Every structure is written in C-alpha cells, then in structure tokens.
Amino acid sequence: MTPAFTASLLVLATLLLVLPTRGRGLHRLTPRTSPAPSRRLFQRWLLAPPIGLALFALGTKYLISALAIAAITWLILSQRAQHHRRKAATTRRTQIIEALDILAADLTAGRPPVDALEGAATACPDFHIAHAAARLGGDVPGALDLAAESPGATGLRALAAAWRVAEESGAAFAALTERLAEFLRADEALHRQTAASLAGARSTARILALLPVFGIVLGYSLGARPLSFLTETPIGWLCLAAGLGLTAVGLHWTTRLAEVNP
Template sequence: MSAHAPVAASSAFPPLPDAALAWAHGLAGQAGCLLALGCLGVIAAGFVPGPATVRLRGLMPAGGERRGGWVAQRAERLARGLRARLELAAGRVQGRRRRAGATLCGVLAAELRAGRDPGAAMVAAVAELDTESRRELAALSAAGRSGQDVVPTLRTLAAAPGAGGLGQLAACWRVAASTGAGLADAADRLAAALSAEEALRRELGAQLAGPRATAVLLSVLPVLGLGMATALGGSPLAFLFTTPAGLLCLAAGLVLDAVGLFWTHRMVRRVLSESGME
C-alpha cells in the first residue's frame, strides 16, 4: 500500500506541460523587467524639480552660478535641484524658514529698541540670519536699505512654504505704520509666538515619528518579501502573476497595504489638524 502512495500522489498532481512552464517563466521575466523599469522611473523622477523647487530657485538671486562648460552647469543645477527637492520633502526648508522668521522678528525688535529706524533695523535683522535665509531675503534687505515700503516684499516672501511668519510681520508693520503703535513690542511678541509654535512642531514631529516609520515599513515590506522569497529559491512573481491564488493574494495584499498607508496618513493628518500645525 505504501509502495503505491508515490504513484497515487504523482497522478493526483500531474506535471505541467513544458509550454505552460515556459509561458509562466516568460511572464515572470516580463514582470521583473516592469518592476525594474518602475524603480528606474522613480529614481529618475527624483532628479526632476517640482513646483516647490522652482519657487525656491526663484527666490535666489541671479548671478551666483559658476562659469564653465554647459555640462558642468547642467550637472550643478541638477544636483542643486535634487538637494532642494529632498530638503523640501523632509521639511527642512520649511523648518529653517520658520526659525528664520522668529529670529528676524526678535532681532528686529532689539534693533528698534536700540534706536535704529525701521529700514536699518530690517537690514541688520536680515544680516543676522543664516546664509540660505539671507539669500532668500535679499529683496527684503534691499527694500530696507533703499527706504522703500517693506510690506509688499514681506507679503511676497510669505508665499513660500514655511514663511508664514513674514506675512504676520507684514501685518504688524502695516498696523504700526498706520496707527503709530510701537513696532518693537509687536515684533517681540510675534517672535515669541513663532518660537513657541516651532517648539510645538518639533514636539509633534518627535511624537509622530513612530506612525511615520510604520508607514514607511508598510511600503517597503512587500518588496522585501519578494526579494527574500526569490533569494530562497522561490518564484514569487510567477506565483503572483500566473495562478488564480497568486492573483488573489496580490490583490488582497495591495488593498491591505493601501488601507494601512491611508489609515496611518489619516492619523498623522488628524493630529496635525487638531493642533493647528497643518
């Protein structure tokens, strides 16, 4: 009875024809090529500057490019655009602009109390900022140096992501100019409010680091699973794309992964919205 067991088992699961196996392997190879092309497309998309990068470049003064060949200039522009895009995605540019706004208001208040006129105080306040912030606020420094009204310049610069404090400073400046109220006290209170808001943002960022890491893990786990299965000698792509059970598992996995990402993103957005940080 046991001697006939292998024969019965082999007859219960007949081998697939060679044509079906060749078709399955070919489809798996095509799926692998598509995944590779998709990864290359994602990498290439990172080198294409987005609208935020274009706006960031527009705030930088012209004439700072190095002289050289066209290839060197193009490579430098691509590297600068990629760096700006990555920093914008990480929120570093927004954070730097928020901190610069608070510092600008604080130094402006101190300069006004020292007896300087508003234009000279604005020039001195911009000079106390970091290099990138001074470059972005060069128009503001020029307006203060020439004695022009800085309110339109402040409102224009406030449109950049993370520079909302400049818009509030423009409102304080306009009220002080029209009513004769002291600008130093208003700028000082605004600096304290912006600093407290930035501290709250950092605290929220630390508290939300766990959910954000979970979202990244949910995105990477399926790819890691496919790689581990392939390294162990399996054929996960052939199973997922050539069998009904594999297609069902693929659809269920994609749906569950999308639901997990959406739920995590919703939790983060809800916390930011309730705290007024969004």
C-alpha cells in the first residue's frame, strides 16, 4: 500500500467520521436509545486529530494528494446526489398524477373520500399521510401540505387547496381533482421539455470539469511532471486549490442555472 493511497484512505475516513449522518424520519417516532447527535458528533471529532497527525507524518506531498482526491470524490458524490434528487422528484411527480387520476375516478364512481385516498395511496406513497388523517377525522389539507414539502410534491399543495375549497363551498371535489390532474400532466410535459433542453448545459459542464484531467495526461505525454508540480511546490498547491475551487463553483453554478423548479 503506497503512502498516497494510505493518505487518501485516512482523509476519506476523516470525512466519514466527522460529517454528520442523516437519520431516517421514522426514527423520530421511536424512543431515542443512542447518544444525542451533538454527543456523537463530538466523539467523531475526537478521532480527527490522530488521523490528521498521521496524514502530516506521511509528508506534505501525500497530504496534498489525499486532500485533492477527497475533494474530487466529494465533487463526484455531490453530482450523483443531485442527479438522484432530480430523478426522485420526477418519479414523485409522475406518481402524484397517477394517484390523482385514481382519486378522481373513485370519487366520480361515488366512493367515499377515505376509500378514494386509500386507492390513491397505492399509486403514490405520499397519499398515505392524507389517508391516515381522513380515516382518523384529522386535517386532510394540512396533511397534504405537510407531504407537499418533499421535492417534486408541490402538486399536493394544490390538492390541499382544492380540498379546502370543496369543504367550504361544496364544489364537486371529483371535478376539481380531475382538472388538477390535467393541469399537472401538462405542467409535467413542459417540465420534461425544459429539462431536456437543459441537458446539454449539464453535459457541457461535466466535460469542462474533466478537461484538467486531459491536461495532466497531455503534460505527461510531453515529458513534464504536472502532478509533482501540483503536489510538491507551493505554487502548485495554489494552482491545485484554485483549480478545484473553480471547478466546484462552476459545477454548482451550472447546476443552479440548469435547475428546473418543480
């Protein structure tokens, strides 16, 4: 195992130990049996100094290399996480439209709203909280507003408003639900068209982020040693930090510009 590989593992271990983890929401409904988050975070930080000393003992070159590898790994993981979030939001919007079709069909057939919500929950899990509220005689619009906080679930907020209008004015809720489904279907078609037109910008940003790799390969092909310059000289450290920083800012900026609001 080379010192650079060892340093990279130590840096990645430090990040995994120090960064807090996100627990699942259902854990809040169960008694807490583990230490408090602040205490767990403090215990993780206690392990950071020994790992940092081990990295320093390996030498500046390997420390810089490990930090660069950790930064590149973080960039890759953040891009993958954003891709998964966009995909999950698209899936949720599609499920909500399918659930609204089921809800409108059941209400038109004369089924009670509680049973109609149960049928809609089979197509979209976000309707489970509304079905539970309706079954217990709770605030169904409030439950829908709560579920609408998830990415891609803004259509549930419109459904909550339609539910309130139907309760206060006596309007036909089935007709409102059917029109809402048609509106969300048209909005989703526009959303997909916009996302497809912005896919080129995202691909261009990823290609530009990979250009420094080709530059390093080109440098070695010409007989230079770019990695030695970047990891062994102070000027190289500045260039490496500036390059990684600009790459991270560029990717984040491009992602925000190409983001399609749900």
